[in-house]
Amino acid sequence: MSSTPQSVASSTSQSVSSTKDNGSILSQPKAVWAVFFACIIAFMGLGLVDPILPAIADKLHASQSQVTLLFTSYNAVMAIAMLITGMISSRLGVKWTLLTGIVIIAVFSALGGVSNGIWTLVGLRGGWGLGNALFVATALAAIVSLSSSGTGKAIILYEAAIGLGISVGPLLGGWLGAMSWRGPFLGVATLMLVAFIGLILFMPKTDNGGTVKQKSSLLDPFRALKHRSLLIFGITAALYNFGFFTLLAYAPFVMGLDEHGLGFVFLGWGILLATTSVFLAPKLQQWFGTIKSMAAMLLLFALLLFAMGIWTSTQWVIIAAVILAGALLGNNNTLITTAVMNAAPVERSTASAAYSFLRFLGGAIAPYTAGKLAEIYNPSVPFLVGGGFVVLSVIFILINNKHVKHVDNGELGH
Numbered sequence: 001m002s003s004t005p006q007s008v009a010s011s012t013s014q015s016v017s018s019t020k021d022n023g024s025i026l027s028q029p030k031a032v033w034a035v036f037f038a039c040i041i042a043f044m045g046l047g048l049v050d051p052i053l054p055a056i057a058d059k060l061h062a063s064q065s066q067v068t069l070l071f072t073s074y075n076a077v078m079a080i081a082m083l084i085t086g087m088i089s090s091r092l093g094v095k096w097t098l099l100t101g102i103v104i105i106a107v108f109s110a111l112g113g114v115s116n117g118i119w120t121l122v123g124l125r126g127g128w129g130l131g132n133a134l135f136v137a138t139a140l141a142a143i144v145s146l147s148s149s150g151t152g153k154a155i156i157l158y159e160a161a162i163g164l165g166i167s168v169g170p171l172l173g174g175w176l177g178a179m180s181w182r183g184p185f186l187g188v189a190t191l192m193l194v195a196f197i198g199l200i201l202f203m204p205k206t207d208n209g210g211t212v213k214q215k216s217s218l219l220d221p222f223r224a225l226k227h228r229s230l231l232i233f234g235i236t237a238a239l240y241n242f243g244f245f246t247l248l249a250y251a252p253f254v255m256g257l258d259e260h261g262l263g264f265v266f267l268g269w270g271i272l273l274a275t276t277s278v279f280l281a282p283k284l285q286q287w288f289g290t291i292k293s294m295a296a297m298l299l300l301f302a303l304l305l306f307a308m309g310i311w312t313s314t315q316w317v318i319i320a321a322v323i324l325a326g327a328l329l330g331n332n333n334t335l336i337t338t339a340v341m342n343a344a345p346v347e348r349s350t351a352s353a354a355y356s357f358l359r360f361l362g363g364a365i366a367p368y369t370a371g372k373l374a375e376i377y378n379p380s381v382p383f384l385v386g387g388g389f390v391v392l393s394v395i396f397i398l399i400n401n402k403h404v405k406h407v408d409n410g411e412l413g414h
Contacts, residue, residue: 028146028147028148028149028157029146029147029148030202031142031146031202031203031204032143032146032147032148032154032157033202034198034199034201034203035098035139035142035143035146035199035203036143036157036158036160036161037161037195037198038098038102038135038139038195038198038199039143039158039161039162039165040161040164040165040168041165041191041192041194041195042101042102042105042132042135042136042139042165042192042195043162043164043165043166043169044165044166044168044169044172044188044191045105045109045128045132045165045169045192046165046166046169046248047165047166047167047168047169047170047173047266047270048169048170048172048173048176048184048185048187048188049070049173049184049185050169050170050173050248050249050252050262050266051170051173051174051177051184051252051259051260051262051263051266052173052177052181052184052259053067053068053070053249053252053253054067054252054253054262055177055181055259056070056118056121056181057253059181060116060117060118060121061118062118063371063375064250064253064371064374064375065368065371065372065374065375066118066122066371067118067371068249068250068367068368068370068371069118069122069125069367069368069371070121070122070125070249070367071125071245071248071249071363071364071366071367071368072122072364072365072367072368073122073123073125073126073129073364074125074126074128074129074132075129075245075360075361075364075367076126076129076360076361076364077126077127077129077130077133078129078130078132078133078136078356078360078363078364079133079356079357079358079359079360079361079363079364080357081129081130081133081134082133082137082221082353082354082356082357082360083218083221083222083353083357084218085097085133085134085137085138085349085353086137086216086220086221086347086349086350086353087216087217087218087220088100088134089134089137089138089141089216089349090216090349094138094141094142094145094203095199095203095204097134097135097138098134098135098138098139098142098199098203099196099199099200100131100134101131101132101133101134101135101136101138102135102192102195102196102199103131103192103196104127104128104130104131104134105128105131105132105135105188105189105192106131106188106189106192106193106196107127107131107189108124108125108127108128108130108131109124109128109185109186109188109189109192110185110186110189111124111127112124112125112128112185113182113183113185113186113189114182133356136356137349137352137353137356138349139158140155140158140337140352141348141349141352143155143157143158144158144341144348145348151338151341151342152282152338155334155337155338155341156277156278156281156282156334158337159274159277159278159281159330159333159334159337160274160277160278162273162277162333163270163271163273163274163275163277163278163330164270164274165270166266166269166270166273166274167266167267167269167270167271167273167274168267168270169266169270170262170263170264170265170266170267170269170270171263171264171267172184172187172263173259173263174259174260174261174262174263174264175259175260175263177259177263178258178259178260216347216349216350220346220347220350220353220354221350221353221354221357222354223346224344224346224350224351224353224354225354225358227343227344227345227346228400228403229343229344229403229404229406229407230340230343230344230346230351230354230355231358232396232397232400232403232404233336233339233340233343233355233397233404234354234355234357234358234359235358235396236294236336236393236396236397237336237355237358237359237362237393238358238359238361238362239362239389239390239392239393239396240298240301240332240362240389240393241359241360241362241363241366242362242363242365242366242369242385242386242389242390243301243302243305243366243386243387243389243390244329244363244366245362245363245366245367245370246305246366246367246369246370246382246383246385246386247305247308247322247325247386248367249366249367249370249371250367250370250371250374250382250383251308251318251322253374253379254312254318254379255315255318255319255322256315257319265319265322265323266322268322268323268326269322269323269325269326270326271326272323272324272326272327272330273326273327273329273330273333274330275327275330276326276327276328276330276331276334277330277331277333277334278334280327280330280331281293281330281331281332281333281334281335282334284296284297284331284335285335285338289405289408290335290338290339290407290408291339291397291398291401291404291405291407291408293331293335294332294335294336294339294397295394295397295398297328297329297331297332297335298328298332298390298391298393298394298397299390299391299394300328301325301328301329301332301390302387302388302390302391302394303387304321304324304325304328305321305383305384305386305387305390306383306384306387307321308321308322308383309380309381309382309383309384309387310380312378312379312380312383313379338407339404339407340352340355342407343404343407362389366386366389369382369385370382370385370386373385
């Protein structure tokens, strides 16, 4: 288990062989646990901010659509930056790419905590997205490459870290946000410094002084999207992320709760997301297959969004729907991420970057669109539109089933 870590850019043969699960998910090298811990803290950043969205609108005298731009700028920059993560990581190496991402997140989060205008904050969140892109794309590939228990369990571990970060983040964000809306931003900066120290201590260097032998090209993610299976999963994720980020960025405005209340609601959401991604998603995949399980989870998620659109003024419906959505999204995230890692004969880091580029484009469009739809029409419309996009994602994946069904057979697509 203490062998030299593989490059982020794993070969196709390694991708096939590592799909076999070998050993316990808890039996991992220290480097994996260091990245796992850093992932928790990185994804705390998303949840930390969520409970303070209404407070930011109030304190900075901003409209709902302006505040949702905090998610739009973050996701838009992250989507574009995903295209260069492979090129950067192939030159800096796994460890230093992760550390660079962490430093960027810490700096822009701290600057956000001392800013005084909504547009400044929107711009700084874009910088935060750049750091997160470097970290997220590399972290997934790093955990998969360094793991001693196979691709499937490594991805479950990664999704668990995301779930833990997203679940604990809102609770901490609600507590800090109740004191000041600036608190969560400064809290993220502090936590990222802790993650930085953890990676410095436990993450080993890669070969050749921290760089890999084969340098990645800026065009690699675009070449990867020529594989139809990877393109299909990316478009599917872009469509369902429209519903995902409508829920995340807009729902806080209609719940009528303070920072503490929002923190507890999204804590429940995150706990279900984390537990289902680890325990239930593998079972669904085993029982029904990846594509059928994804379609079922997304259809149920669409129904929740439609329910939120119909009963927007009923507080308990919105709260219950948000929490229950965590279970459906936790399952779906693990299912689609596992599928992407085995979708096409390309390096894992390249597959992750290409897929994430499309996925976060959907996440960039949705928040601002939701805010504007509410302002132009009424508070119900964003949820109904979000649900419609999720239904489209189901239709799209099912009509293209013949191009992606190979992921259930442990084969690589073309």
